Structures are given as C-alpha cells and as structure tokens.
Amino acid sequence: MDLKTQYLGLELANPIVVGACPLGTSVDSIRDLEAAGAAAIVLPSLFEEEIMAAARTAMEIESAGAGFAEAGSYLPNPDGYHIGPGQYLDHLEAVKAAVKIPVIGSLNGTSVGGWTNYSKKMENAGADALELNTYLLPFESDETGAEVEQRTIDIVAAVKEAVSIPVSVKLSPFFSSLPNLAKRLEAIGADGLVMFNRFYQPDIDIENLDVVPNLRLSTADELRLRLRWLAVLSAQTRMSLAATGGAHSAVDVIKAVMCGAHSVQMVSALLIHGPDHIGRTLDAMRFWLTDHEYENLAQMQGSLSLAKAENPKAFARANYMKMLDSWEM
Template sequence: MADLSTKFLSLNLKNPLVVSSSPLCAESAYLRQVEDAGAAAIVLHSLFEEQILNESKELDKQLWNTSDVSAESLSYYPDFKTYNIGPSQYVEYVSKAKQAVKIPIIASLNGYSNGGWIKYAQEIEKAGADALELNTYFVPSDVTKTGAEIEKMYLDLVRAVTASVKIPVAVKISPFFSSVGNIALELSKAGARGIVMFNRFYQPDIDLEELEVKPKLTFSRSDELRLRLHWTAALVDKVKADIAITGGVHKAEDVIKSMMVGAKVAMMTSALLQQGPRHLKEVETDLQSWLEKHEYESIAQMQGSLSRSKVTHPAAFDRANYMKELKSYRS
C-alpha cells in the first residue's frame, strides 16, 4: 500500500483529501460521514463577517451609510437569524465538531475587513479548532479603490489575525489579482501558513422572463482545475506557505495532478454535494490504485514533481504556450 499521508499547516494528515467549506459542514452527522468515508480534514462552513457585524449591530449602520445602497438592496442579505447561526453559536459548533470527529477541524472566517475578526479567531482557537481558513471574498465594486488598497486591506487583516492566534492560518484567495503570485507571496510573508487557491465567484444571472438579476450557484467541473494547477506549479517553489487546491477537484486524477504540481492537499465540495460523502472512499481507492500501478511509494514522492521549476519545458506555463495553443487550433 502506498503511503498517502501529507502535511498541511503543520497538521499530519492521513491523505490529501480535505472537505472544503460548505453548509453541509454545519451538520455534525455530515462530519462523521465524511470522516468515515476517508476525509483527512474538514473545513467548516464559514462564519461570515456580516454575521459578526450583524451581531454587533454595525451592519445596518454600515449599509445605510453607503450612498449606493438602497433599502431594496438590503433584501439581498440573507436573514442571518434563520439563514445561519450567529458567531457565538458558531464557536460552540467548533467545539461540537471537534468532539464529533477525530480528524482535524479547520474553522472558516469569510469576509474582507478587520472588524470583529480577532475576537472570533481567538474564540475559535479556544474552542479547539486545529487551524483557521480566512476566505477573503470581496467584490471591489467601488471603482475608485485601487488594487494596492485592496491588497493592503487583505494583508492587514492577515497580519492582525495571525498575530492574535497560535493556530495556523490559511488564506483562501481568488485568482483575480494583477499579480496573483505576488499577493500569495505577500500573504505568506504576512503570516499565512497556507494559501488556498482559488475561490469561485458566484456571478448572478439574468432572468429574461422576470427581467431580474437572480443569484445562480453552479457546481464546479474538473476542467476548472487547470487554473489552479497552473498557479500552484508556478508558486510552489517560491512561496513558503503550503498550497491547497480548491475548485474542480472531482476524481482521483484531479488529486494526483494537484499533488504533482506541488499542492499539499486537494479540497472537495461540488463533487461531494453532487455524489454524497461516499464519493471520498471511491477517490481514495482510485488514488491508492493509481499510485501502486505507477509504482509510487508515497504521495510525498510525487508532490511537486511537475512544478514549474521541475518540468523540462517551463515555457509550457508561460505566454509561449498561450501562443502555441492558439496557433495549434488552425493547424
């Protein structure tokens, strides 16, 4: 049997299969199911910044003080009283989750500014979380804000949170930066022990009958993985933080590719929402068979073997490849 173990955020994991954040993680029965099916760690559903602000009665103030927010647009915010649990209940749930399973629990804070996060990061640590994931999901609709200002906001946030807790902190980022490699590097320098690549943004759709903008959540497909593979391969030897891949991991082949470019873990949500927790068992079995068939002794042996600095033609990751691909279409 090949050794599937890996290390992420200083946590020793039995394999690289991590369940990423989704509302299903709010059920302790689900946590037990994914553990039984072979998950090595779980990222809990997020505690949203809006929930923290809501509790401290600041959300209303912030929204009403913003000139381009109408009363109607407030209706787009979920009712946090019924939609999700509040911050104190979230902290309680972290300790419940720790009791429910033996595998590491990574709590998740989702937001973009500094407000209230330190307190909850510390409470989450006290509740027993093994690590914390910060999901920096910010839609920069204020066009006067520069990229540098937004990056500073993220870096300040990461510095503040990492300075206030001892547990390792990973940051989940989007690919939409002018220099995604540089922000990963800076986040790592700011104290992030892991970079989780990449957030999927959920753009609304237009309902042509109702002439309305409607939220539309779509599940990922395996081909979304390539963006993650590309950037992991490019960054793994340059950034100290561990890299986790999220987005497009559906089958064992996706996990193998993720490991080969240098990721420490491959996270899954869409595949589990579509196929149920047992799907993890299938992925683990296929992963084990693939390693044995191709005579790998361990995951560690393949990790980073196809990173940008290890491949024979690093140009395959660059503009040269872009030109080649476009030209290959005609020929």
Template sequence: MSIDLSTTYLGLKLDSPLIASASPLTGDVDSVRKLEQAGASAVVLPSLFEEQIDHERREVERLHEFQADSMAESLSFFPEMEYNLGPDEYLKTLAEAISSVKIPVIASLNGATRGGWVHHAQLMEQAGASAVELNIYFIPTERNANGNDVENQYCELIAAVSETVHIPVGVKVGPYFTSLPDVVRRFVQAGADGLVLFNRYLAPDIDLDSLTFEPALKLSTPDELRVALRWIAILRDQIDASIAATGGVHNVEDVVKSLLVGADAVMMATILLQKGRDYLGELRTGLTRWLEEHEYESVEQIKGSMSINRCANPEGLNRANYMKALTSYTTPE
C-alpha cells in the same frame, strides 16, 4: 508495497490529501462524522460571515442602548461591547464537531474587512479549531480603489488575525491579482501559513422579468481546476507556505495533477454533493492505485515534481502554451 498517502497541510499531519471543503456536508456534526468514516483527512466548516458577526453586534448594541435609556443600573448585567456574544450556534457546532472526530476541523471566516474577525478567530481557537481559514471575499467597485490598496487590505486582515491566534491561518483567495507571485508573497509575510487556490467568486445573474441581479449558484466543473494547476506550479517553489488546490477537483486524475504541481492537499465540495461522501473512499483507492502503477511509494514523492522549476517543459505554463493551444486546435469536419 504499502503506499503512504500522508501529507502535511498548515502544519497538520493528514493521513491523505483529501479534505472536505466548506459545504452543506460540513455544516452538520453527524455529517462530519460520516465524512471522517468515508475517508476525509480533514474538514472545513462552512464560513461564519462577517455580516452575521456585524448583525449580532448591532443587536446587542441596540439592547445595550435600550437598557441604558430605561434602567441604567441594569447595565452591569451586560458585557462590554467588543463583539462578546457572537454567533453562538457556529461555535457550538464547531466544538461538537471537534469532540466527535479525530481528524482536524478547520473553522472559516468569510468577509472583506476586519470587523469582528479577530475576536471570532480567537473564539474558534478557544473552541479547539485545528486552524482557521480566511475566506477573503472583496469585490472593489470604486474606480479610485487601486490595486495596492486592495492588496494592503488583504494583508492587514491576514496580519490582524495571524498575530492574534496561535493556530495556523490559511487564506482562500481568487486569482484576480495583477501579479500573483508578488501578492501571495506578501500574504505569507503578513502571516498566512497556507493558501487555498482558488476561491470561486460566485457572480450574480439577471432576472429579465424583475430586472434585478439574482444570486446564481453554479457547482464547479473539472475545467475550472486548470487555473489552479497552472498557478500552483508557478508558485510552489516561490513561497514557504502550504498550498491546497480547490475548485474543480472531481476525480482521481484531478487529485494526482494537483499533487504533481505542488499542492499539499486538495479540497472538494461539488463532487461530494453530487456523488456522496462515500466517493472519498473511491478517491483514496484510486490515488493508491495510481501511485502503485507508477511505482511511487508515497504522496510526498510526487508533490511538486511538476512545479515550474522541476517540470520537463516549463514553457507550457507561460505565454507559449497559449500559442500552441490555438495553433493545434482543429475544427470538426
């Protein structure tokens, strides 16, 4: 029996659910080729950051002002200032990656405000990106920033991009909202074609010698995936959009669990950094073997079969699970 691993994510037909998410491995064209050869069904390029866009905009504006003061007639040589130049290197890498592989290449934007996102999403579309992923990273720090304002900021950004481009728009978000079912419903209404659950908000550490906050990058662990599994199971039947699981996908069991709760695809970075690109082949083989052993013919058959509306014990996804976990734990002798 031939096992069909194909799936659809953001309207893109993939030959398996295994996507290489943004990491150093997807930022190099040669590496993207090797990921395709190893078995990746799609790749997400590292994000173009809002700060990079703003920096280049300021540099061009500064040059524009200098020319205006020194030689007014030279202004005709400079474009009107609407983020025209942008980070060219990113777009070059994107275009080269697209021309080098047959799998979908998804571009990514990271930021918290509209900035130059709309224009650069257009440029990514023009370069041939199969989709654009909005990696919204907004940390409210003011006490007068209420939850509704935060959610509105997300929705306005999603709407601004989705109304501008004609390629699918995925939104990568964190789990820290008062009511995830409501907020993701709003994101989809705003134009999101899919959700990536969840973003890992990297928290800084404290340097005790300098008494300063320092960046602290920690790779994901398998335990982190449980948060996404729970919420994908809850959300799967409530929204009409693609869902990708990310953050803690480390082995075949993690891939299967993600699909069972309703993910259309799984994204991974840490495990590929740790074990290399060829681990994708092991995951494909392992997924095929699991489906065969459990007498399934395709990935589509298991997708969402353990969502909250279809699983045998939906109470395991709510408060009852908390009580059961506590009462069943035993301390070592």
C-alpha cells in the same frame, strides 16, 4: 500506499479535505465524511456580516435595557446554512469532540475590524487551524489594486496577531500579481494559501429584467486555473498550498498534488455524490500510484511545479501562440 501529506503543519492521512460547505453544518454528516476517509474538514464560514449583526443586536439590547434572560430571543437565529457566531463556536466544539480529523474554522470578511477577534474564539473552541476568506468584489473606481491587496494583508496580519494556530488565506485568482501577493502574505506569517475562491455569478432574467442569483456547482474544467497557479507558486513559496475548485476525481487530486498542492479540497463532488465519493477517490488514487510504481504520495508532490516540470514553458505565455496554432479547422 502511504498517502500522508503535511498541510499547515498538520499531518493529514491523505490530501482530501472537505472544503467549506453545508456538509460541515451537521456533526453527523462530518462523522460520515471522516468515516469515508476525509483527512480534515473546513467548517462553513462565519461571516463578518453575521458577527457584526450579532454585535449590533447585543448593543441594541443593552441600550434598550432589556434583561439578560430575554437577550437570547433578540439574537438572529436564521434557519439553514449560516448559524451566527455563538452557535458557530458551539458547533465547532461539538465537531471537535465528535471526530479525530483536524477541524479548520473559516472566517469570511473584507474589512479590518473587531470581527477578526472571532479567530481567537475559534482557536479557543478547538480549531486546529483557520481559513480566512477575503471574498471581495472591488466595485469602487477610487480603490486601487494596491489598496485591495493591502486590505487582505491587513486582515491576515490582524488574525495572525490574534492566534497561534496556523492560518491559511483563501484567495481569489483576480490579482495583478499573485506571486507578489503570496510573497507579502508569507512575509507577514500566513501559513498557507487556498486557491481559489469561486465567485458565484448571478444570471440575468431577460423576461423580468432581473438579476438572478444562482449557484452552480463546479466542473473539473475549473481545475486548470488552479493547476497553473499551484505550479507557479509552489516553486517559490514555503507556505502550504491547497487546491479548491474543480477537484472531482482521483485524477484531479493527483494533478493538483503534482502541481504542488499539499491538500485538495472537495465540495461540489461531495454535494453531487455524497461522502462515499471520498473513499472511492482514495481507492482510485492508491490504484494509480501503485500502478505507476510510486512508493508514496510525497514522491510526486510538486513534481510538476514550475521549478521541476520538464516543460515549465507550458504553464507560461511562451506556449500561448503554439497552443492557438494547434487548433485544427
């Protein structure tokens, strides 16, 4: 069964891409993911905050007149997930040398500024494409929705200006008009959309009156939000579309592709089940497609987009009342 798909102009052997997460921090685990069948990997994000912190430290060293040889000892070298800009580029180069699948760099930031130059450095380090995550929680009452959108547009425009590799934008679902934002992103040259960012919700500890950050992995229920917007946007954009959030099984991947996804990222499922989950998912997809007499994956790609679905109203408001009425007491 031919599961090939085109994503960001890259030919992928199948639609399953490892999304940005800690599995991308070790060359060995990326080799395992490739061996298990991953078609591409998005490396964990390099954050604007990390880039700016490294730049500040470099400036402090310079103004303190410290010798070059000592400089390395001043730079942050945090343990664990986030490794800082210099090491990020080294890691990217090492991953490129170790695997054949496309490697997508990820930049995460919210303001227009010098940090976006790292997109060029990622390109030079061998990234096949870039994913830009503009994870932003607008807390200021003076900032309008239009300004929030413009910020995303400006960051994407700056990165597009800097690089010649494809650039996708990992979006939040919380925009007033996603189709309009998508249209504007396409107009400035964005090559793809990744839908959607999962916002990590802090909990409240009522005993200690405290806000508790805790990270919960996704469940397949979260896919539905993605399915609707994939179906809506795939009917009106030429950009590549990736699903992220709630894809755990072969059925989930098939649903996302039917709604218009060109690739489907997995993170939680791989953190729970390990890299071999990819191989099992691909086997189950092949079985299902063969059983349903598809000749290849491309045949079903977008078959349930708003433009092609037999019942497109099911994605829209028209179905809302009907659905509420269907609840049986």
